[in-house]
Amino acid sequence: DVKVTQSSRYLVKRTGEKVFLECVQDMDHENMFWYRQDPGLGLRLIYFSYDVKMKEKGDIPEGYSVSREKKERFSLILESASTNQTSMYLCASTSLAGGPETQYFGPGTRLLVL
């Protein structure tokens, strides 16, 4: 079974703080993704990575950065947290077998920025 774990289930941060969200997958997947989930908006892609040290912007990258130093780990960084970044953050991974592949999601991190 694929397992995608996220470092925290709940986080409370203050405006202006630097926030790190960590994601680890254990299936040697090449691709990893960060989404945010908001009511009525579904899941929106922030960034994805198709290899170590490689990253691509998704639909809403503003205010975020990412880091992928090891294949199994993909970090999302909020350089200076703002209240409009209060959301559920979901990490996902998939293999690069060619063609559409199922994305496997972690349980999510619910972030509250005060």
Next chain:
Amino acid sequence: QQQVKQSPQSLIVQKGGIPIINCAYENTAFDYFPWYQQFPGKGPALLIAIRPDVSEKKEGRFTISFNKSAKQFSLHIMDSQPGDSATYFCAAQTGANNLFFGTGTRLTVIP
């Protein structure tokens, strides 16, 4: 711009009913249409998926109907159970990285 439009936003049915969730898309490059199920406190998980070369796919009580010419697809849940209460997301995908989600439907099945 929402690549995949999903309706309704919420749905309440009695146990045994057949909830139907509808999705529509515009981009004809999409070649894979998965449905994800999400329970509270969990991440989404793949429920069932279809490719555009078939018009229907059934797995257990879950059926996807696909209308390529109308660019629409829907999820039907037969004999729905309270344990099916969850949020359902349709999605459309092309390639390994381009997955676009609908806005979600919160389904409640009343015992």
